[in-house]
Amino acid sequence: MKIIVCVKQVPNTNEIKINPETGTLIRDGVQSILNPDDANALEEALKLKDQNPDATVTVLTMGPPQATEMLRECLAMGADDAILLSDRALGGSDTWATSNALVAGIKKIGEFDIIFAGRQAIDGDTAQVGPQIAEKLDVAQVTYVKEFAIDGDEITVHRALEDGYEVLKLKMPCVLTAIKELNKPRYMSISGIYKAMQADVKIWSAADIGVDLTIVGLKASPTNVFRSFTPKPKGKGSFVAGDTEKELAVNLLTALKAKHII
Template sequence: MKILVCVKQVPDTNEVKIDPVKGTLIREGVPSILNPDDANALEAALAIKDTEPNVTVSVLTMGPPQASEMLRECLAMGADDAYLLSDRAFGGADTWSTSNTLAAGIRKIGDLDIIFAGRQAIDGDTAQVGSQTAQRLDVPVVTYVQDIELQGDKVIVQRQMEDGYELIEVATPCLLTAVKELNEPRYMSISNIVNACKKEITVWGHEDINLSPENCGLKASPTQVFRSFTPASKGKGEMLNGTVKEMSTSLISKLKGLHVI
């Protein structure tokens, strides 16, 4: 069985700051991490590798050359191979363009049984790339997966809902997007860290995956972000004290004073 995990290197959102003049992200000095939901997706693949015979796990990402550092972390967690789609032509991609590029890379790898991805990336929060990639590959997709069970050439998954879950049977090949409730990602082991440093990461540009510059990156992106900004901080909250009746009377009086009611 061949499993592929789509991963992404993202800025640590706890450290992200926005230029107040330009309205753009300040990336200098901001550490990059493996997207959390993608870590859950990778753990799901590695858990299958631990229990099933003849399973190989590969990881794929689209990004700049420094994304190879994140791929080596994935190798150190237990992945067998890593692929990096890196080309200036891929820059500025929205979800439509990103999914097109990932799908082209996946086709080149070929013969996959299960493709995993995280539910969404913490830098964009769109939760669109996984589904769009599956559509381009013409394979079934199940999103928000919180549990997985293999049954021959089929996969039984629990799809997380707000008030419960759906039990879905899907044939392979398929694409599954993972939520954090699916598992607890493992740590890198010393032996895997040593081996990861020795492994070669396959790097492909747009020509390697037979993708023209017009069909990737900014040129193929119908959605463009013009400005990012931090919402203005709200005023300090006010605590009311007293009995329920006293607090209710005070609240009504304050809301009337603000012309809310």
Template sequence: MKIIVCVKQVPDTNEVRIDPEKGTLIRDGVPSILNHDDANALEEVLRIKDQYPDTHVTVLTMGPPQAKEMLTDCLAMGADEAILLSDRALGGSDTWATSNALAAGIKRIGDYDLIFAGRQAIDGDTAQVGPQIAEKLELPQVTYVKEFQLNDREVTVKRALENGYELIKLQLPCLLTAIKELNKPRYMSVPGIYKACTQEITVWNAEDIKVDLSTVGLKASPTNVYRSFTPAPKGKGITVEGETAKEMVSNLVGSLREKHII
């Protein structure tokens, strides 16, 4: 079985700051990490590989040359192959243009049985790239996968909804997107780290994947981020005092009546 995992290198949101004047993210000095949901997708695929050792796992990403570090981490976790799509022509792509490039990369890879990706990236939170890839490859898809089971050429997934779950069966090949509740990603192993450090990462440019240049990059992106900002802080809370619980409730009710809230 051949499986492709779409991953992304993202800034650690715990370290991100915003320039108050420009309204843009300050990325200098911010460490980059493997996107959280993508780590869950990779873990689920590696569990398949644990069960079926002949499974070949390819991790695919689009980004600058620095993304090699994240791909090396994926190899150290257990992936067999890593491919980076990197070209100035791809720079500035929004979700639509990014999915065009990734779909072209997957077509270049060719033979595959399953594509797994994270639900969304923590630096965008759009949850659009995975479904867009599926549409461009004309694949059946299920998003928000919470549970996963493989049986020969059929997969059964439990899909999380706002008010419950869906149990869905579909045939391979297909595309799935994972949520954090699916599993707990493994750590890199010492043998895996040694192997990853000596393994070459394949780099393809726009010409290699034969993507239409009019469908990728900043000029081809129909969406733009005009400003990022930190929400204004809320006012200071009020502590309701009282000797007993009954007295505190009475004081709270009195305060709400004074403000004409009740």
């Protein structure tokens, strides 16, 4: 079984700040991490590898050279190979252009049975790249996967919905996007870290994957961010005191009337 996991290095959104003058992210000093949903996708691939000794797991990402650090984390968790698509020609790609580059990388890797990806990246929250990859490869896909089982070349998937889940069946090859409820990602092992530091992370340029330069990069991206901003903080809340429930209710109504809310 050949498994490809599409991952992304993202800024830790718990530490993100926005420049009020330019409206751009302040990345200086902000930690970069493996996108959380991608960690769940990788874990599911590694679970399949644990169950199938002949299975191989290849992690694929697109980004700047420092993304190799994140790929080494994936190798330390148990992935077999890591590939980074890095080229100035790919810079500034939106989801459409990014999926074009990733599809070109996947085609260079060769045949696959399953492509796993996270539901969405925390720095964009679009949830578009995984489905776009499936469409461009012309393979079946299921998003928001919370549970699945394999029987031969058929996969039964529980897809999360707002009010429950639906059960779907599809055949390999396919694309599945994971949510956090699917599993709990494993930690890197000491031996895994040692092996990952010695491993070769392949870095492929746009020329290496043979992608058409007119469909990748900033100029080829049909969407762009108009403005980014942080919402203004709301005022402090007020507390209503009272010794009994009735007194609390009376004091609350009095306060609301004083503010002409009621």
